[in-house]
Amino acid sequence: MQTNEQVLPLPSLDIAVPGCQEDEYELVYHKPSTLVEVNMHYCPGCAHSLVHKLLMEVVEDMNIQDKTIGIAPVGCSVFAYDYMNIDMQEAAHGRAAAVATAVKRLMPEKYVFTYQGDGDLASIGIAETLHAINRGENILIVFMNNAVYGMTSGQMAPTTLTGMKTTTTPNGRETSLSGYPIKIAELMAVLPGSFYVSRQTVHNAAAVRKTKKALEKAIKYQDLNKGTCLVEIIGNCPSNWKMTPTESSKFIEEEMIKTFPVGDIKLPKAEDLKTKLEEN
Numbered sequence: 001m002q003t004n005e006q007v008l009p010l011p012s013l014d015i016a017v018p019g020c021q022e023d024e025y026e027l028v029y030h031k032p033s034t035l036v037e038v039n040m041h042y043c044p045g046c047a048h049s050l051v052h053k054l055l056m057e058v059v060e061d062m063n064i065q066d067k068t069i070g071i072a073p074v075g076c077s078v079f080a081y082d083y084m085n086i087d088m089q090e091a092a093h094g095r096a097a098a099v100a101t102a103v104k105r106l107m108p109e110k111y112v113f114t115y116q117g118d119g120d121l122a123s124i125g126i127a128e129t130l131h132a133i134n135r136g137e138n139i140l141i142v143f144m145n146n147a148v149y150g151m152t153s154g155q156m157a158p159t160t161l162t163g164m165k166t167t168t169t170p171n172g173r174e175t176s177l178s179g180y181p182i183k184i185a186e187l188m189a190v191l192p193g194s195f196y197v198s199r200q201t202v203h204n205a206a207a208v209r210k211t212k213k214a215l216e217k218a219i220k221y222q223d224l225n226k227g228t229c230l231v232e233i234i235g236n237c238p239s240n241w242k243m244t245p246t247e248s249s250k251f252i253e254e255e256m257i258k259t260f261p262v263g264d265i266k267l268p269k270a271e272d273l274k275t276k277l278e279e280n
């Protein structure tokens with residue numbers, strides 16, 4: 001069939017931009033080599049992609065790519081193993097801390113972390129998590145708290161704020177019916193097996209830098225073999241919160257951190273850090 005369609009010539013991509021010589025710029029950001037060169041499936045503004053990057057930057061900075069093993073959860077970040085260019089093991093829903101226990105005990109020379117959402121860790125996996133920390137397993141637990149079951153369309157999680165609307169609490173969470181938001185970091189900090197517990201956010205640049213520092217410390221502490229480290233990160237879930245990414249960051253700043261205050265919750269004892277310094 002004939003059409004009158006006109007084929008226009010493609011514009012040349014060789015556009016010389018005056019003053020844009022690459023060597024005139026200072027490199028301030030690069031994608032870490034520890035992230036696989038693929039597009040991630042996360043929604044725009046989702047905290048998972050940012051935290052994947054921070055974790056992998058730490059692994060790259062510490063030069064431990066071949067010594068690190070991650071345990072992936074069930075939830076929106078189930079495909080973390082497709083993005084992090086390290087050895088990874090998938091765990092059944094909620095069981096990451098139990099899997100990490102086995103991996104670390106079999107390969108104590110490896111740096112082992114779990115990466116888990118709040119549905120995964122604080123709901124179905126609360127028992128595994130609590131017992132692993134109570135045993136003082138020498139692992140890092142990265143706990144992504146976005147206050148909902150993200151993957152399954154935003155049902156209430158144990159961490160949902162009082163009054164927060166979710167698909168299963170359309171009128172807002174009522175504590176008389178559903179209890180209070182569980183403060184995982186504070187709860188785990190009272191266990192003698194926890195060594196370092198921190199809660200951070202990634203809703204602005206300063207917070208991102210602090211989160212990276214907390215992750216870095218928590219991974220390095222595995223050299224001390226003194227107990228479990230847990231870094232809880234309040235993460236944006238714009239899609240289920242029905243917000244734009246910018247609104248979701250404002251929501252964290254104005255609402256989430258009222259219930260989940262940010263900062264280090266349990267610090268290592270000075271003598272534990274000193275012993276290591278003396279050895280070196």
Ligand SMILES: Cc1ncc(C[n+]2csc(CCOP(=O)(O)OP(=O)(O)O)c2C)c(N)n1
Nearest residue numbers: 074075076093117118119120148149150151
């Ligand atoms: C045994 C089992 N129960 C329930 C599910 C359904 N399920 C998949 S992901 C999920 C919740 C995930 O929420 P969260 O851990 O908070 O991760 P997010 O998606 O918010 O990052 C649930 C209930 C499942 N896959 N397996």
Ligand code: SF4
Nearest residue numbers: 042043046076150237
């Ligand atoms: S639903 Fe929420 S947690 Fe899941 S990818 Fe989208 S923004 Fe991220």
Ligand SMILES: [Mg+2]
Nearest residue numbers: 117118148150
């Ligand atoms: Mg969640």
